[in-house]
Amino acid sequence: MKPEDYLQRLFNQARIDTSNETDQRILAEAECTLVSLKSNKPMVGSAVAAIVLLTLGLVIWTHESQQSVVRESSQPIGPNQILTMESLKQAFNQGGMEALDKQYDMALHVVGPRLTLRPYNKYDM
Amino acid sequence: MRLSKHSIWVMVWLFLCPSTLWAFPSDPNNAALLYYQAFLSFPGNDNNIPMPLDPSPTSGLIEPNQVVRDYLEACHTVFEFTEAAVKLPCCDWGLRHSLGESVPMPHSMQIRQLAFHVMVKAQVCAADKAYQESLTQCLILHKIAQHMGDENLIAFLVSNAIHGLANRGVRDTLGLMPANHEILSWLEQELVTVSQGPDLVNALATEEQITLRKFHLDKDTLIEKAIASCGGRLDPKWEQQLRTADPAFMEVCRAYYVQSMAMLRKTLQDTTGFETKYRQIRHQDEQVSSDPKNNPQAIFTAVFRPDLAKIYALLVKVQSNDNLLSVAIYLYKHKAQVGVLPETLPAGLPKNLFNGKNFGYEKTKEGFILRVETRGLGRDKPIEYGFKVK
Numbered sequence: 249m250k251p252e253d254y255l256q257r258l259f260n261q262a263r264i265d266t267s268n269e270t271d272q273r274i275l276a277e278a279e280c281t282l283v284s285l286k287s288n289k290p291m292v293g294s295a296v297a298a299i300v301l302l303t304l305g306l307v308i309w310t311h312e313s314q315q316s317v318v319r320e321s322s323q324p325i326g327p328n329q330i331l332t333m334e335s336l337k338q339a340f341n342q343g344g345m346e347a348l349d350k351q352y353d354m355a356l357h358v359v360g361p362r363l364t365l366r367p368y369n370k371y372d373m
Numbered sequence: 374m375r376l377s378k379h380s381i382w383v384m385v386w387l388f389l390c391p392s393t394l395w396a397f398p399s400d401p402n403n404a405a406l407l408y409y410q411a412f413l414s415f416p417g418n419d420n421n422i423p424m425p426l427d428p429s430p431t432s433g434l435i436e437p438n439q440v441v442r443d444y445l446e447a448c449h450t451v452f453e454f455t456e457a458a459v460k461l462p463c464c465d466w467g468l469r470h471s472l473g474e475s476v477p478m479p480h481s482m483q484i485r486q487l488a489f490h491v492m493v494k495a496q497v498c499a500a501d502k503a504y505q506e507s508l509t510q511c512l513i514l515h516k517i518a519q520h521m522g523d524e525n526l527i528a529f530l531v532s533n534a535i536h537g538l539a540n541r542g543v544r545d546t547l548g549l550m551p552a553n554h555e556i557l558s559w560l561e562q563e564l565v566t567v568s569q570g571p572d573l574v575n576a577l578a579t580e581e582q583i584t585l586r587k588f589h590l591d592k593d594t595l596i597e598k599a600i601a602s603c604g605g606r607l608d609p610k611w612e613q614q615l616r617t618a619d620p621a622f623m624e625v626c627r628a629y630y631v632q633s634m635a636m637l638r639k640t641l642q643d644t645t646g647f648e649t650k651y652r653q654i655r656h657q658d659e660q661v662s663s664d665p666k667n668n669p670q671a672i673f674t675a676v677f678r679p680d681l682a683k684i685y686a687l688l689v690k691v692q693s694n695d696n697l698l699s700v701a702i703y704l705y706k707h708k709a710q711v712g713v714l715p716e717t718l719p720a721g722l723p724k725n726l727f728n729g730k731n732f733g734y735e736k737t738k739e740g741f742i743l744r745v746e747t748r749g750l751g752r753d754k755p756i757e758y759g760f761k762v763k
Contacts, residue, residue, distance in 0.1 A: 331482055333583075334474035334601070336527045341679060342604055345534060345687070348527075352482045 331355050400457075404464035404520050405480070411454035412483040416447040434545060437497040445494055452494065455487060459513050464520035466528075473583050481531045484521055488514055488535045495542045504550040508560050511546065514539035515567035522571060525583070526679060529576035530687070536570050537691045540698055547701065548740070548761035552709035561702050568695050573688050574641050577681075581634045584677045588627040592620065599676045607676065614669045622670070630674045633661055637681060646729045647689050648749035655682040686750055689726050694758075696723035697743050700732055701760050704741060708762055714741055 329335060330351055339351040401407060435441055445452075458464075468476050495510035514535055521532035543560070550556070587595055596615050600607045640653045661678055664671035700722050708714050718734045725732050725745050733744025733755060740762035744755040 331477050331479045332474065333476050333478055333525060333527055336478060336481070337474070337679065338602060338604060340527075340530060341602075344683065345530065348530065349485075352485055355479070355482050356486065 330358075402461060402463060404458040404461040405466045407454045407458035407461070408464075408480070408484065408487070408520070411451045411458065411487060412480070414448075414450040414454060415486070416444075434496050434500075435493050437500040441493065441497060445490075445497060448490055451487070451490065455491065455513065455517070458520070459516035464522065466522075466524075468524070470579075473586050478527055481521070481527055484517065485531055485535070488517055488538055491517070492538055492542050496545065499546045499549045504546060504553070505556050505559070507546045508543060508556070508563075511539050511542035512563050512567055514542060515564075518571070519567065519569065523573070523576040525579045526576045526684075529571045529573060530684070532571040533687055533691050537694065540691070540694050543698055544701070544758065544760065547705055549763070551763045552705055554706055554709040557702055557706045557709060561699070561706075564695075564698070564702075570688070570691060570695070573685065574638060577634065577638065577641075580679070581631075584630065585627065587677070588623055588630075588673075592616075592618070592623065595623070595673070599673060602676045608665075611665055611669070611672045615672060618669070625670045626673045629668075629670045630677070633657070633674050633678060641685070647727050651682060651685060651689075651749050654685050658682050693726035693745060696726060697732055697745065697758060699723045700734075700743060701741075701758075704734075704760070705762065714762065 336348060336351060339347045343350070466480050468478070470476065491510050491514050495507045495514075498504075498507035498510060518532045518535035518539060521528055521535060523529040523532060543564075587598055590598070592615070596612065599615070600612070637654065637657060640650060640657065643650060645653075658678075658681055661671060661675050665675050700718065703722060704714055714736055716736070718731055722731065724730060727745060727747050727749050730746070733742075733746065735742045735744070737759070740760045743758050743760065745758070746755045
């Protein structure tokens with residue numbers, strides 16, 4: 249495959265994956281370079297193609313890394329994680345029975361559309 | 374027609390052993406299986422009933438309006454499973470103890486919800502003047518607390534809390550019920566059979582085993598667990614000391630922890646009164662918290678050992694309130710028999726476990742107040758429980 253065809257394929261791929269403004273600008277600049285590459289100086293064009301290739305690769309890799317960080321941080325904490333013995337003990341150690349009840353309320357909310365009764369806070373009996 | 378001996382024996386066997394022929398699967402003998410089915414039977418909110426149901430700010434009770442009644446009706450399968458479950462002596466929740474502290478305990482959340490539902494049912498029954506049914510629901514709460522058990526610290530805490538909720542239910546119902554000697558005597562007898570609460574020593578035994586398993590983990594994992602136990606806020610100096618320690622140090626930390634728990638167990642099993650015991654446990658808690666400053670082998674114990682003084686106080690509060698309820702029932706019975714409340718409490722009644730003395734007693738316009746002195750907990754004022762008498 250010719251370098252310029254390879255570049256064209258890479259642009260198309262990048263266009264699908266990227267959504268960031270900066271990425272758009274870089275893509276536009278690279279496209280202009282590709283056009284001039286096809287029309288004019290082959291030797292200079294190859295060097296530029298290599299640089300553009302490297303830049304695009306970096307842009308795509310960075311974008312995916314950011315997305316993966318976002319994915320990890322937005323993973324919801326399931327009810328099982330806050331209902332382990334360890335987690336419940338931590339809640340109690342930090343805030344007593346009230347904190348334990350709050351953790352249960354939070355888990356109930358995550359578990360689903362169950363009707364909840366307001367817990368009786370008066371554990372005075 | 375003469376039957377052969379063989380035929381006769383076959384007929385005798387068929388007659389005596391019907392169960393082998395008409396085998397029918399028996400009902401579960403593990404209450405937990407019925408509770409799990411009760412949890413699965415909670416209705417969804419297809420009718421958009423406004424939730425949660427809040428108790429009235431004035432009475433502290435749920436108003437038994439049509440919304441509440443409809444909701445309880447929708448929960449009838451839940452209550453059926455629960456009533457079947459409490460009749461069984463055995464309750465094994467099927468926890469995967471091999472997971473140690475990572476074991477999920479969703480049943481503790483669901484049993485807590487179930488307890489609140491039973492409490493609301495008790496209140497609605499009392500509002501409908503079905504007092505014995507209301508008290509029966511409170512006794513069901515006691516049995517649920519017993520089934521929750523004390524196999525670990527969380528089970529103990531939830532069990533203790535449900536036990537307290539049951540006592541509160543009894544107190545609320547007694548306040549609405551006209552004096553009835555027969556019902557009160559029945560209640561007194563029933564409470565004796567169900568008032569056995571969870572055992573803190575049992576819960577701590579499991580706690581100790583779970584913690585000791587952690588000392589077999591590699592050092593870095595153990596340190597990460599210690600950090601997590603502190604909510605991510607382990608003293609950086611402690612962390613530094615732990616990370617630079619050699620493997621033999623882990624064994625020393627383990628020995629310190631074992632010694633600390635043995636001392637705690639001995640204190641709990643002692644027969645001294647609450648004040649002395651509480652003071653000793655609190656002293657041990659404080660020592661464990663401050664030891665790491667001069668003694669790095671105490672770090673893991675300081676992190677993993679729960680605040681036992683607080684837990685012990687919760688236990689004694691519920692146990693003392695068992696006694697308080699017994700005294701209240703005596704007073705209600707006195708009123709039912711004689712027509713008036715006594716002027717003072719007679720000797721020989723159950724005591725306030727916080728100080729080993731009689732509860733404070735005062736007649737009021739609405740009924741009476743029983744006071745619980747809790748100076749041992751550092752409180753100046755006693756806790757007052759008002760009981761209405763009809």
